[in-house]
Amino acid sequence: MFEFLQNKINDTIIISDQEFEHAKTFFMPKKLRRKRFLLQEGDPCVYTCFVEKGLLRSFRIDDKGNEHILQFGMQGWWVADLYSFLTGEASEYNIEALEDSELLLITKPSWDQLLSELPVLERYFRILIQNNLIATQNRLMRNMTITAEQRYTNLLSEFPGISQRVPQHMIASYIGVTRETLSRLRSQISHQ
Amino acid sequence: MFEFLQNKINDTIIISDQEFEHAKTFFMPKKLRRKRFLLQEGDPCVYTCFVEKGLLRSFRIDDKGNEHILQFGMQGWWVADLYSFLTGEASEYNIEALEDSELLLITKPSWDQLLSELPVLERYFRILIQNNLIATQNRLMRNMTITAEQRYTNLLSEFPGISQRVPQHMIASYIGVTRETLSRLRSQISHQ
DNA sequence: CGCCGAGTTGAACTGAATCAAGAAACGTGG
DNA sequence: CCACGTTTCTTGATTCAGTTCAACTCGGCG
Numbered sequence: 001m002f003e004f005l006q007n008k009i010n011d012t013i014i015i016s017d018q019e020f021e022h023a024k025t026f027f028m029p030k031k032l033r034r035k036r037f038l039l040q041e042g043d044p045c046v047y048t049c050f051v052e053k054g055l056l057r058s059f060r061i062d063d064k065g066n067e068h069i070l071q072f073g074m075q076g077w078w079v080a081d082l083y084s085f086l087t088g089e090a091s092e093y094n095i096e097a098l099e100d101s102e103l104l105l106i107t108k109p110s111w112d113q114l115l116s117e118l119p120v121l122e123r124y125f126r127i128l129i130q131n132n133l134i135a136t137q138n139r140l141m142r143n144m145t146i147t148a149e150q151r152y153t154n155l156l157s158e159f160p161g162i163s164q165r166v167p168q169h170m171i172a173s174y175i176g177v178t179r180e181t182l183s184r185l186r187s188q189i190s191h192q
Numbered sequence: 193m194f195e196f197l198q199n200k201i202n203d204t205i206i207i208s209d210q211e212f213e214h215a216k217t218f219f220m221p222k223k224l225r226r227k228r229f230l231l232q233e234g235d236p237c238v239y240t241c242f243v244e245k246g247l248l249r250s251f252r253i254d255d256k257g258n259e260h261i262l263q264f265g266m267q268g269w270w271v272a273d274l275y276s277f278l279t280g281e282a283s284e285y286n287i288e289a290l291e292d293s294e295l296l297l298i299t300k301p302s303w304d305q306l307l308s309e310l311p312v313l314e315r316y317f318r319i320l321i322q323n324n325l326i327a328t329q330n331r332l333m334r335n336m337t338i339t340a341e342q343r344y345t346n347l348l349s350e351f352p353g354i355s356q357r358v359p360q361h362m363i364a365s366y367i368g369v370t371r372e373t374l375s376r377l378r379s380q381i382s383h384q
Numbered sequence: 385c386g387c388c389g390a391g392t393t394g395a396a397c398t399g400a401a402t403c404a405a406g407a408a409a410c411g412t413g414g
Numbered sequence: 415c416c417a418c419g420t421t422t423c424t425t426g427a428t429t430c431a432g433t434t435c436a437a438c439t440c441g442g443c444g
Contacts, residue, residue: 006200046208062337070333083326117309126318135327140332141262145254148432168388177337181432183392338399359422373400375424385444392439402429411420414415 001029003171004052004076004102023121026114027104032056032097039095045084046126049103051077055165057172058093069174072098072159072166073168078128098166143176149185151175193221196244196268197296205316215313218306219296224248224289230271233285237276239297243269246293249356251365252283261366262359264290264351270320285383290358335368341377 002024007013015023028047032038032054038142039045043059045154049056056073069095073079085108108115115121142151152175156163163171171184194216207215216243220239224230224246231237233253239250240382248265250273262285265271276283277300298306307313334343344367355363364374 024319054264059334060337066337068333068336070329083331086322086326115315119314122311122314122318123307126314126321129318129321129325130274130278133321133328134278136325136328136332137262137274140328140335141252141260143335144260145252145258169390178432178433179391180393184432187392361422370401371423372402372425376400379424387444388442389441390442392437394437397434398430398432400429401418401435404426404428405424406426407422410420410431412418412420414417414437 001052002027002104005050008050008076009037009121009124011068012127013120015120015124016119019118019120023118026110027106030103030105032101033141034097034100037094037096039081039091039093041092041094042090042190044088045081045093045095046107047083048078048085048111049073049095049106051079051102052102052104054097054103054114055099056095056097056101057166058095059169060093066178067170067173068176069170072174074159077160099172112156122170132138147177147179148181149189152182152185154169193244194219194296197242200242200268201313201316204319205312206335207310207312207316211310211312215306215310218302219298221345222295222297224293224295226289226292227284230295231273231283231285233284233286234282236280237273237283237285237287238299240270240272240274240277240303241265241287241298243267243271244294244296246289247291248287248289248293248295248296249362250287252285258370259362260368261362264354264366267353275294290344290362335371339368340367340373341381344374344377345381 003015005018005027009125011103027050038047038049038056039058051073054077056079057069058071058073058079058160059067059069061067071077071079077097081091081093081095084087084093088108115125142154146154152171155171155175168182169179175182177185197219198212201212213367218291219242228261228371230239231250243265245267248271249261250263250265250271251259252259253259253364263269263271264335271287272289273283273285277333280300307317334346338346344363347363347367360374361371361380367374
């Protein structure tokens with residue numbers, strides 16, 4: 001259940017098995033079935049979650065009822081609404097399983113305690129968040145500079161196989177176009 | 193020269209004066225005059241910079257020659273192209289002073305050493321980057337959901353006084369529209 | 385079998401970009 | 415302190431990418 005987390009942490013910092021065993025005690029394993037929600041808008045985001053297996057998405061619903069996907073959470077990724085998790089305020093995001101998933105959950109109090117007992121993890125999380133920030137800045141700038149078609153092909157090369165795991169209308173709502181537009185882009189691409 | 197940095201760090205972590213005095217030795221003060229560049233695209237981003245005074249912007253230029261602003265760096269903010277700074281690869285960003293500015297620069301080797309000698313700063317940077325990530329995710333989602341007009345009024349309320357310090361075409365390139373569009377939005381707003 | 389969600393296609397519409405031209409503000413040198 | 419060029423801002427006409435609305439197909443599933 002904890003293999004992926006251990007691998008991921010060992011990729012960035014040096015941590016003893018003993019320390020990791022201690023870290024494990026702060027997490028709560030949870031299985032979440034496809035189409036079930038870990039977080040619904042209006043509720044506070046109580047958990048930050050590590051995806052050991054499966055696939056999640058975090059998304060918002062705007063005034064017109066359209067979904068906008070912030071993140072796909074694949075194996076080895078962390079998913080949460082950070083702002084709500086840190087402040088305890090109601091979240092504007094939903095987090096839903098797109099496949100039957102195995103998660104490791106941690107609450108804010110546990111996370112605080114984990115970091116104070118194993119300060120070496122500050123570094124792990126700093127680097128994790130740092131990489132996430134770089135990727136998000138990149139996505140932001142690309143949304144301003146490149147066309148929807150380029151964003152689509154970029155997504156496919158960044159997450160190979162995603163189009164087999166995620167319905168197209170969700171891919172559309174990740175790259176920021178309607179399902180109709182993505183459908184048209186795809187037919188253009190396939191006719192050269 | 194270091195007052196703002198010390199304040200900012202003390203806002204998030206507990207650090208002794210002694211430790212801060214040691215930290216100071218890793219930074220290089222620099223004055224950068226208006227319209228001068230700290231980083232030009234094609235060069236690696238050698239420094240991460242803390243703005244003690246003044247105003248910077250980081251921006252990209254796309255294929256058509258249009259500028260897109262990633263960040264305004266006001267007093268108390270950190271500015272860099274993180275990816276290039278961490279990897280040493282050529283940057284696609286420019287960093288320019290919009291006002292005569294006083295900066296504190298730190299190189300990658302110094303930063304690594306600083307963090308290993310004062311690991312308490314891991315926490316400071318983790319929280320700093322965390323807040324930056326939240327803000328960037330927010331901006332990304334808002335670019336997908338709300339209109340250019342709302343983004344403009346949001347910007348004005350988030351950075352009061354920015355329209356006095358930054359020319360309008362740069363505000364346009366921050367919110368992701370052309371100068372012409374922003375001009376028209378503004379005239380609509382002022383005629384109710 | 386009928387229903388429902390997912391995807392496609394068409395036609396009309398719209399917000400913003402582009403192209404173009406002119407007005408206002410700014411700053412630098414004489 | 416004025417004159418000149420440069421940068422910034424505005425306004426208009428046209429074009430275009432993407433949305434919206436609507437109808438239809440396809441495949442899975444109770």
